[in-house]
Amino acid sequence: MGDVFFVPVSNGEDPSGVAKKVKYLYDHSRAGDRFKKGDFIAVKTHFGESTNTTHIKPVIVKVIIDKLKQAGTLPFLTETSTLYKGKRSNALDHTALAVEHGFGFDKMRVPLIMADGLFGDDETPVEINGKHFNKVNIAAQIAKVQGVMVISHFTGHMGTGFGGAIKNTGMGLASRRGKLKQHSTLSPQIDTGACNACGMCLEWCPQDTISMVDGKAYIHNENCIGCGECLAVCKFSAVRFNWGRESRVLQE
Ligand code: SF4
Ligand code: SF4
Incomplete structure (x- = not known):
């Protein structure tokens, strides 16, 4: 387990103020040290639902992207399609929603590449020999990159109790088949x-x-x-x- 760093943020605080704190947090934690110049870095975040505003704001994500660029890495925004119906269930609707929420190239200056393709079925099986699965199905582009930066907001989740960085990675970077496997006992x-x-x-x-x-x-x-x-x-x-x-x- 690595070190955990915190900065205090109050409810309703202006996102640009939070972005400054995140910059400080990034520098202080040396979060980018593990990436090398020229590495492709998938920046995984949640672009928000069409019906709510509870996602990390683009100005905050951009601070981290800028830091990754300054270090000479090649970051891009990424996400996967959801199992449930709605505007995040395929790449076209999902990317349109992301742009609507301020994650377009005009604001972020990096592309948004859906890691699991148009319909969530672009995947790579990875052997893990774990407790429940010998193989997991992850979004294909994630298997190709040198690094992943996960930026998550706190949320309750019906199946896992709490949704944070681990869920954002474990479920959020699985392909559709991978997500189905995870839910198969429900x-x-x-x-x-x-x-x-x-x-x-x-x-x-x-x-x-x-x-x-x-x-x-x-x-x-x-x-x-x-x-x-x-x-x-x-x-x-x-x-x-x-x-x-x-x-x-x-x-x-
Ligand atoms: S289970 Fe709930 S949502 Fe479904 S029809 Fe009955 S009341 Fe409506
Ligand atoms: S849990 Fe099963 S029944 Fe309920 S919405 Fe999902 S697929 Fe349909």
Whole structure:
């Protein structure tokens, strides 16, 4: 485990002020020392959802990119497609959203290259011989670069409890197949007593594996990929996961 460095930042603080602190943090922690001149560095961050503003702001990410450039490395912004529906589920929509949020070349002065291709299936299997998987499927461009700089914001996550740098790397740099493997043990059920048949889960399920049966949502688990979208959109707490048992593989 390496050293951990902190700088205090207050809620609502101006991003340009935070950027100055991050610059200080970068210098003080010597975060860039491990990269060499000429190394291709994938700068992985989350460009934000279309419906919220909770992502690291471009001005802060740019400070780190500028530092990497000054050191003679070749940084580029990168991300992967999500399993769930929405504006981050393929490269075209995702990059358009990133530009909308200020991560375009005009502002960042580096390109944005989706690491897993147009549809999330550009991947490289990597042997790890781990506890749950012998091989993992990671986004193809990540397997080619000399370094990765991960810039993450703090967020709660239904499967892992907390989403930070480890999740941003482990899940965020996996290809679609890699993400599916991680979620494969999650198997939601509908509490028919709580379901009011609003249809939101049917609308958002990326697998279209939920239908109405006798006036209640029903999940056909054989096609479920365990993404948790149904849980996220249900306002009636009618979707149940057995987190204690089923999320263990995902967390480990
Ligand atoms: S979102 Fe919830 S309440 Fe609505 S249909 Fe699905 S399970 Fe039922
Ligand atoms: S049923 Fe729920 S967890 Fe399964 S694929 Fe659909 S939205 Fe994802």
